[in-house]
Structures are given as C-alpha cells and as structure tokens.
Amino acid sequence: MTNDKTSRLFYAIELPKPIERILNIYINNYKHSVTDKIKWVNSRSIHLTLRFMGEVGEETIALLISVLDEIVTKCEPFTYELNGIGCFPNLSKPRVIFIGAGQGKEQITAIADKIESRIVSSIGLTPEKKIFKPHITIGRLKIKGKPSLSKKCLKLITNDKNKTFGEFAPEYCSLIKSVLTKEGPVYTTVHKSFF
Numbered sequence: 001m002t003n004d005k006t007s008r009l010f011y012a013i014e015l016p017k018p019i020e021r022i023l024n025i026y027i028n029n030y031k032h033s034v035t036d037k038i039k040w041v042n043s044r045s046i047h048l049t050l051r052f053m054g055e056v057g058e059e060t061i062a063l064l065i066s067v068l069d070e071i072v073t074k075c076e077p078f079t080y081e082l083n084g085i086g087c088f089p090n091l092s093k094p095r096v097i098f099i100g101a102g103q104g105k106e107q108i109t110a111i112a113d114k115i116e117s118r119i120v121s122s123i124g125l126t127p128e129k130k131i132f133k134p135h136i137t138i139g140r141l142k143i144k145g146k147p148s149l150s151k152k153c154l155k156l157i158t159n160d161k162n163k164t165f166g167e168f169a170p171e172y173c174s175l176i177k178s179v180l181t182k183e184g185p186v187y188t189t190v191h192k193s194f195f
Helices: 017-033 058-072 105-123 151-159
Strands: 006-014 038-040 047-057 080-088 096-101 136-141 164-168 172-181 184-194
Touching (some): 017 038, 047 172, 080 151
Antiparallel strands (some): 038 136, 080 096
C-alpha cells in the first residue's frame, strides 16, 4: 500500500531577527508611501528560497533531509548581503518586488545549483526552467492583465536599486513545509542543516 500524503516543500535560508526587523521597517515604509495593489510579505515569513519543490510525497522527506545535510555540511561559512531592490520579470512588467544579493551571491548560487543537481538526479523532480537568481521576495503585484507600478513606487524602487539592507552569516539551510491558508502561507521548519 502506498502513502498518498504529500507536503508542499521548499529549501530556504531563514533570516535572523535583526534582518527581519530591518525589512519590516522598509516594507512598512513602502506600504505607507504607495497605493499600488501590492501584497506585501509579512517580515516574519521572509526567507531566501533555494529551491521550491511543490507537492512532494511524505515518503520523500527523509531523502530531502539527507540531500540537504550532504550539501550544506560541506560548505564553508560565508556572509550574505541583501543588496538592491528590483522587480521580476522587470520594472516595465513587474509581478514580484524583491531584494537582491551582494556579497555571498556566488556561495548561495553554488548551494542552489548543488541542490538542483542532487534532487533532480536522486528524487526525479523536473529540472527548474529558470536560472537561479538569489533574491528575497518582499511583495507581489495583485493586478489582472498587464501589471504596472505608479510613478511614486517606480521612483522608490529606482532610488533603492543599489541600497544595502544589511548582511548576515547564515547558520543553516532549512527544509520548510508550506500550508496555504486564506490569510497567506503558514511555514513550518521541518529540518535545519548547519554549515
């Protein structure tokens, strides 16, 4: 008899409380400065996603933990800098507002690439189509049709395109379970792999 239970899972680096507080101030500034239809991410839910797996059979969780441990324990500690604000896919067609990476970008990318290679080969997940770009999502536009931002919002983003929001030394990577609710996703850390 097979187990049909699934969990919505992803790998991420969780942010320390001081960085969460900085981002909370920044997000609140934007919320009160612009009237654009943007769903801002709660600062306590902000993280740096390394790989979103989606719905995965619960029997696979032990293997996902093993893969993460294997990769992360071989990595040297590093510093990650939150640098610059931008939009995906771009400023003229914004869907997501994000904070990019400065120092530590190469290390995060290397970890994400190793994760991608291992989970595709050992678990059989479909390879990610997009090239990994380290970022932290802070808002999503809730507009049907062609999204656009107000001049005021565009000016704020343009002014902050090179802003440094802080830095931290990640202590671990996490396997996180996501449950979707009406109020937004609820995240539970399933496992932490320490550097």
